[in-house]
Amino acid sequence: MNTDKMFYKALFKNLFFDPCDVKYWDGEVQHCGDGKAKFTILFNEEIPKGDVIKDPFLTLGEGYMTKKIDIDGDVQEVIESLYNNKESFMSNGHKYQKLIKFIPNSIKKSKSDIKYHYDIGNDFYKLWLDNTMTYSCGYFKSENDSLEQAQKNKVEHILKKLCLKENQTLLDIGCGWGELITTAAKKYNVHAVGVTLSEEQYEADKERIKKEGLEGKVEVILEDYREIKNRTFDRVVSVGMVEHVGKGRIDEYFTDVDKLLNKGGISLLHCITGVKEGGTNSWINKYIFPGGYLQSVREIIESLTGHSFYLVDVESLRRHYGRTLEHWARNFENALPEIEKMKDETFIRMWRLYLNACAASFNCGNIDIHQFLFTKGITNDIPWTREYMYTD
Missing domain, CATH: 3.40.50.150 (Vaccinia Virus protein VP39)
Structure with a gap:
């Protein structure tokens, strides 16, 4: 198993509040949480883990835009499940906001x-x-x-x-x-x-x-x-x-x-x-x-x-x-x-x-x-x- 896939399997294990499936670029499916999956995250291609570590919001957002990542389910419900898991590092992204360089609004x-x-x-x-x-x-x-x-x-x-x-x-x-x-x-x-x-x-x-x-x-x-x-x-x-x-x-x-x-x-x-x-x-x-x-x-x-x-x-x-x-x-x-x-x-x-x-x-x-x-x-x-x- 490559290191990027190991990273993603650890990441998604406890990322969402609701049970879900993650289907990787090689076809493997990971079930996360207890109970029937409410939605599935689909990786159509591999995304370097370093990009996610550096800025998960930008990387995953771009991944969805360009169809590297897709969702089988309701997009709003998926994001609410992410935010409702208060233990998730992405439920509150304030530390990533420090990465943004704010240019004065002239x-x-x-x-x-x-x-x-x-x-x-x-x-x-x-x-x-x-x-x-x-x-x-x-x-x-x-x-x-x-x-x-x-x-x-x-x-x-x-x-x-x-x-x-x-x-x-x-x-x-x-x-x-x-x-x-x-x-x-x-x-x-x-x-x-x-x-x-x-x-x-x-x-x-x-x-x-x-x-x-x-x-x-x-x-x-x-x-x-x-x-x-x-x-x-x-x-x-x-x-x-x-x-x-x-x-x-x-x-x-x-x-x-x-x-x-x-x-x-x-x-x-x-x-x-x-x-x-x-x-x-x-x-x-x-x-x-x-x-x-x-x-x-x-x-x-x-x-x-x-x-x-x-x-x-x-x-x-x-x-x-x-x-x-x-x-x-x-x-x-x-x-x-x-x-x-x-x-x-x-x-x-x-x-x-x-x-x-x-x-x-x-x-x-x-x-x-x-x-x-x-x-x-x-x-x-x-x-x-x-x-x-x-x-x-």
Whole structure:
């Protein structure tokens, strides 16, 4: 038996929470755990053990992308089984995050990173997002809520928290395809401004604003939020953007929000959070979100309260994001005939792994997502209880 195979047999013996089989490149099958196998890991070719030892997340992720490794079973369940085994060295990959060299996110680099992920085609995203084109965590008031309803719930939940008043100004940092800014203008009669670095989103937003007759009420800007000058707003919101500001840059984000938010104004930050510092892994960093970094709750609150902000409310939506990603993953598979016309097999396997791995990470608590509501200085504009957030 070669040393690589011996390594893998020892590795997989106790890697998963559930019983499974591993079929190696020479046809041998190893059974791991007690009971009937719930899934099978297939090695279509040998991968040097040194690569796994150096960086298991990158090596095994690339192995799946290029079909050196395959899975007979549900991809999400396999990854959840990996994460649910708390004794496994891969259930918490923080020591491997130290391998990543974080490059400071300049405005130029941020534009390049956003283009990499978000400008791969509006037509691609339309195939598996819902009709609102919302690419962030939904809010499921009921287990029976559709993905589209959950996304509308999320936008309304955020707008309620912001306590919007007629004719106020609202800035959405990282506005995506415009669901929040258009809803805010239509329902609350505010002047909403969205800022994005994605050219594809920018063009789609301009078209949507015109189609819905919101010119003069809704504005979209193609630039970095750090480039906004001589404008301030009554409300500032950011949904799923701060993950892109980079390691060591959260304080810079709050400094800029401080400049953009009027005194007494209200801001909401909705973002994925790391359970500990150092939240990302090398495969995600290389193939999905280059330059991304998940701030921990401690990092965010420490930075937020170091400015002139007053923290009002913090809410975890971890289970909501797990369910959102499960919807996306199913939609992605259902849309495969159309996706295959646009993308090659390596891309498809990469995105399948990304969506399922993220669903597993939220479900298992490896990562979280929070909404932080805060004010610039002390304000009494917010109701006494949280009841206003939940009433229709």
